[in-house]
Structure formats: C-alpha cells, structure tokens
Amino acid sequence: MNKNLASKPPWIKSQIPSGKNYYNIKKLVKNLNLATVCESAACPNIGECWNGGTATLMLMGDTCTRGCRFCNVKTGNPKRWLDEKEPEKVAFTLSRLQLNYVVLTSVNRDDLEDEGAGHFAKTIQLLKQKKPELLIEVLTPDFSGKKNLIQKIILAQPDVFAHNIETVERLSSQVRDPRAGYRKSLRVLEFVKKEKPSIYIKSSLMLGLGETKKELLSTLKDLRSIGCDVLTLGQYLRPQKRHLPVQSFISPQEFKEWEQIAKAMGFIYCASGPLVRSSYRAGEFFMSALIQKQKGIS
Numbered sequence: 001m002n003k004n005l006a007s008k009p010p011w012i013k014s015q016i017p018s019g020k021n022y023y024n025i026k027k028l029v030k031n032l033n034l035a036t037v038c039e040s041a042a043c044p045n046i047g048e049c050w051n052g053g054t055a056t057l058m059l060m061g062d063t064c065t066r067g068c069r070f071c072n073v074k075t076g077n078p079k080r081w082l083d084e085k086e087p088e089k090v091a092f093t094l095s096r097l098q099l100n101y102v103v104l105t106s107v108n109r110d111d112l113e114d115e116g117a118g119h120f121a122k123t124i125q126l127l128k129q130k131k132p133e134l135l136i137e138v139l140t141p142d143f144s145g146k147k148n149l150i151q152k153i154i155l156a157q158p159d160v161f162a163h164n165i166e167t168v169e170r171l172s173s174q175v176r177d178p179r180a181g182y183r184k185s186l187r188v189l190e191f192v193k194k195e196k197p198s199i200y201i202k203s204s205l206m207l208g209l210g211e212t213k214k215e216l217l218s219t220l221k222d223l224r225s226i227g228c229d230v231l232t233l234g235q236y237l238r239p240q241k242r243h244l245p246v247q248s249f250i251s252p253q254e255f256k257e258w259e260q261i262a263k264a265m266g267f268i269y270c271a272s273g274p275l276v277r278s279s280y281r282a283g284e285f286f287m288s289a290l291i292q293k294q295k296g297i298s
Contacts, residue, residue, distance in 0.1 A: 009249050011274050012235065056103040056139070057090055059123060060116050064107035066177035070166070070206060072239035073107060080111050087123040091130040101288050102127070103162075105139035110179065115141065117149040124156035135159045135288055137202070139278060145184045147191055154195050159291050160230070161192045162202035164278055165223065168215040175209060175244065186226055193227035200229045200268070200287065204278035206236035207255075210247040216258070220265055229268045230287065233258055234276040250274065 058073075060082060067075040083089075094102055104123060109116040124136055137160035143149035153161070165185045167175045172182040185203075193201050203223055207216070223231065233255060238246050252274060259272035269286050 008237075009251075011252050012237070012249070056105055057093075059086060059090070059104060059106040060109050060119060061107060065110040066108040066179060068166075068176045068180070069244045070175055070209070070236060070239075072243070078109065078111055082109075082112065082116075082119060087119065087126045090123050091126040094127060094134060095130045099134065101135045101137065103137045103139055104158075106141060108141045108177075108179075110144070114149055114152070115143045115146075117143055117152040121152040121156040124153070124158055128157070135291055137162055137287070139164065140188075142180060142184055142188050144179070145187055150188060150191055151195065154192060154199070158199070160200045160202055160287055161189075162204070162230075162278060163188050163192075164204040165189075165219065166204070167206060167209050168211040168219045169222075170215060171209055171211060175206075186222055189223070189228055190226035197227075200291070201227055202230035202232070202278075203228050204232040204234070207233055207250045207258075208236040208246050208248045209244065217261070220262055220267075224265050224267065231262050231267045231270045231272075232276050232278050233262075233270065233272040234278075235274040 061078055062074060063076040063078050064071070064073050065075070065077060090104075104120070104127075106116055106120060112119075120138065120140065124138065127134060127136060136158045138153060138158040139162040140150075140153060142163065163185055165182060166172070166180075169182040172180070189201050189203060192199060205216070205219065211219075220231070235250055235255075236244075236246060238244065255272040255274060255276075259270045262270035262272065268290070271286075
C-alpha cells in the first residue's frame, strides 16, 4: 500500500450526525434492541439519511456468519438464535417514525435452515400491512443462490430488490467471503428480474480496491445484461487495520464520469461519489419519485 494513502483526501469528509429525526430513530432502535446497518457499518451518511426520512434496518442480529474482508459487521456463529418477534418490532418502529423509504437488509445467516428468507419476507409483509404507503427496498444476502429462498422475498413484494456484487470479478475472491461469488450474485439478480420484471433491481460496487477501468466497465456491462436498473458506486474505506487496505482514492470527477457512463449504458439511475453507499438518501429520493409515478401517486 502506498504510504500516501494513509491520509484520506479532503473530499472524504462527512458531517457529524445530528438532528431531531436522527435522534428519534437512534432512540427507538436502541430501546427495541434493533440493529441498523447505518451504525454497524459506520456509514458516513447516517445523519443525512435519517434526517431525510430514510433508514436502513439490519435484520436477524448484528453477527454475520460470513467474513468478508471489507465489512465492519462482526463475524461469528449465532447458533440459530433468532428474535422471532423482530418482524413485529420493526413494523411497530417504522410506523412510529417519519419515514418515506426504508431499506431492510440483514447479516448472512447460513446457520438457519432457510438462511433467514422467511424472517425477511415476514418483515416485509407486516410492514406493508402496518404502513402501506412506505416504500420498501430490500438489500439481501445471496441465500446461497437457492431460488426457492429468493422466491420468498419476491412473493413478499418489496418495491426494490438490491443485492451487492461489491467488486469486479478478479477481486471477488479476495474481497468477499469464499461462500459468496461474482457469478452467484449475478444469478441472484437475474433470477429476480426474470421472476418479476416490474421490480427495480439494484446493485453496488466499492471502488479503490485495485480494480482497473476495463474491469469496472465489464462489471457494469454484466449488470446491465441481466437487467440491473439501479447502480451505486462509492469509495472503499478501510474500517479497521484487519480489513483490506485501500489501493486508491477515486476523485469526485472520476466518480462523476462513471455515473455518466452508467447512464449511457442504460441504468435508470446511478449514484456515484466518494461517500455514496448502497443505501443512500439521494438514491432513495429518486427511487421514491420513480415508484410513485409508476403507481400513479402524485
């Protein structure tokens, strides 16, 4: 790693989170013992999103059965522990908050028979019953590529289905847990789009891990070829020393160029910038307007 990369460039800067809605969400999720990926993954945009009416809740605990080398969520074996009341807690929490758009994600739960797909689907269904106007995006694990498990999520009818490919194919085995896979992730997204063409499909990549421009372009082409509609591109930032080092910092101008390339390739929307994450307020705002227009909501 280049010693110059030890210091972050000036454009890698986020505001200290604050605001009424931010503190309301923080208090409620703490009182109900819920996890948010915003906190677990140390997202730099937590204040902007929570105050803007978007939150990302992490289902099935804060311990992941996989150990990706970029991720700040802790790894372990939950030994089939599951809070069966969590779907009701989530529905109750979100009905009390001033939210327009919610992202439901989860840790990987390879220890469970259905890898948590049923729990995920139940949460979506209860949310739709409790607050029908709330738009729901799911950011799911790969469920080991099992179509019957992915089908459970599709049948719950989220508005947006997201699954992150994370990086280019060459780097996938170095960056992600061995049980994940570049082609497996593509197959997950492709299956969802074929099963329900009307659903918006979304994926995300981190830049700065050592990918080349040619590899990144190839990845974008792969995503478009299987029907991916929405893309987010952000700078990889090393959470702790045990994680993969940053290989390069991508300039805001380069991110802007990739955004233009993605739109020219046919992506409906691309959020691209150093601090952009897969769940990002600006992206959710755009998706909300798009979905409401599709549903005929003014």
